[in-house]
Amino acid sequence: MKPVETSASLLELNKRELTLATTVLVGASTLVLGKYVYSALKNRGGASEEDQDSALVVNEERSIPDVMKAKSKDVVIIYGTQTGTSEDLAKRLSRSLQSDFSANPMVIDPQDFDVESLSRIGEDKIVVFLLSSTGDGEPTDDMVSWYNKIIPENTPTTDDYSSLEVPKFQVPESEEISPDYVYDKDKPLKNLTFASFGLGDSSYVDFNAHSKHVTRRLISLGATLLGPHGLGDGSKDTGADFAKWKDTVVPLIVDHIGLKPSSGSSAPYVPDWVITEINKNAPIYDKKKFVKFRFSNIENESDLPPERIKVDISNPWNSMVISAKHLTSPENEKSIVHIEFDISDSSMTYTTGDHIYLWPFNFDLNVDSLFSLMDVDPEQVINIVPNPDSTNSGSLPYSFNTYKNVLTFFMDVTTPTTxxxxxxxxxxxxxxxxxxxxxxxxxxxxxxxxxxxxxxxxxxxxxxxxxxxxxxxxxxxxxxxxxxxxxxxxxxLPRQSPRQYSISSSSLETPDKVSISVVVLKYKNVNGQNRYGVASNFIAAAVDVQIQKYGTLDGRAPSKIEPFDPSYSLRDKMLTTELVQNKDFRIPIYIRRSAFKLPEDPKIPVVMVGPGTGLAPFRGFVRERTQMLITGVEDLGATVLFFGNRHERLDFIYGDEMTDCFATLGKNNPDSKLFTAFSRDIPGKKVYVQDRVIENGDLVYKLLFEQGGYFYICGDGSRMA
Structure with a gap:
């Protein structure tokens, strides 16, 4: 999703070119009008000079070469991840190196180490970067600190980085790299050999920008890139891209560190985890480190005031569900739901246009099918820690758990095994x-x-x-x-990854409440078997809990607890336990800032195209602009929304409130209008949002080219084009 800002170059387009351009949709969630993309400045806080100086003092626990030496490692794999994909690839690469070549790799989270220590890694070792991009080509949260230290804020993306000031790195001790190595302060990483693979989405104009920038910057600092720079494309098949890159680069890695393929059978299997069954009365058992539902991994969190609890991608906040409803008719072939969270008891804030990351729970079918294959008691308490002999470097949020909770809350039990x-x-x-x-x-x-x-x-x-x-x-x-x-x-199993959703509420109107709008995914696979979206069905189950607790949308109380497909034992507990009585149904979420924003100047017009759940962020925009009028803003630019779906009666989501909002907006500015397109309502004639844009080309042209408006689009591009 990207806003497009008009410019002098855009003024050269005529109205027909403009309207045709709006039908060119790239990817599943964004429209890019050629090169005319508004690139919002990233809010990155660079490290101060004082912080850099302090980092030069070697902390062996945070020093990559010191940890590698202590653990006899020859390869270090560094992942930058927002949802866990690159972490999973890192572990898979590590296992292959260990199994096929008897290498000694280690997988690390960059947050646990100092980037300044890269300058002290030996020439006979190798570093592998597996870096995802997030947002509009931004570094992932776990890589922000490293990124800010090596690439100054607002550095032009076309720069080859040769003119940038060289960051401060740790100076190697005598012969730490090699007997004849001489440290070069202008090329402090000339000791470093690295391989690089990026995870991105080619539907975004800044495809794999994070990985590209880091790779170029390391080279400019003297490092040597081993093999091709791999670029995974999430809009196609990242797994296939990774496999192709891996087949090319792995032989180069093992040759660099002086290894050969393992002779005969593969190296012995080493499990990632050490699991011990625990008696609750045992001295080792710590109730504070036990989780029944998914909570943050912050120790003694319940003893801290909310403002002191850090909420981030590693420590989501369990937010209470306070409102939920169905947005589509029961007759509609697809179900779309609305769910709202209370964030007033957390340190989280948001701005209209931001994103929510949500951690789903697995449904019973997949969890129970796995327990049917094992001779364990699902409710048995266990202690689970990373195996020091494996390449697994991560830990679960709580060391004490039950077998069932681990599979329900923390692991991905659905994604096909690679x-x-x-x-x-x-x-x-x-x-x-x-x-x-x-x-x-x-x-x-x-x-x-x-x-x-x-x-x-x-x-x-x-x-x-x-x-x-x-x-x-x-x-x-x-x-x-x-x-x-x-x-x-x-x-x-990979870790369960959070799902990202656009926030559909307005921070000006409801600063303590955030909402999302979700299509519930249910379908048959090629063999006729049922398949369910993990996150969307979990959210739908949460909506169902709210409706069962408080009654149906028309105010009628349910006569009994209705079944839900797929089944969730957690849902049934929520409907029958004290948690319901306390109105305390919580789901782990984290709010991340986005560059997808309304213009700072409210006088600037906005034109939005949002079919289906692409309406979600624009619902927030429309409610924000409406709230501006209510709070006294008089000179508000035109607000135009093009919305489309299949049937007005069945799936005109937020129809009544959008109509009401535009009645208010239209009174203030006659150019503020809502246009709809329902592709299946007229027999033999399918009408789409781009048709409505073309029909209203004069208005769109005036707002964008004559009044300097912003153009936004969000939705499934493969279905709109």
Missing amino acids: QDTIKDVLMPNVKSQAGTEYLSKLVKDNDFYTEEIKKPLTSPGELLKKLISIETESNVPENERFKLQFDVLLSM
């Missing part, structure tokens, strides 16, 4: 010939993997059941059959 995870985690734990042959074919035969796993979106549980059924049909002896262990399962 080929390298099958090879490095599952295959070493399978003894039978039949099972090994099946898994080996999945790993080696890409077409077979695509048909068996990728196309049907086969879940880890379904894969494991298929493996067990093959062994059963092949009459594999009982002592050779695969028995799923919990540590193996956890090593197979």
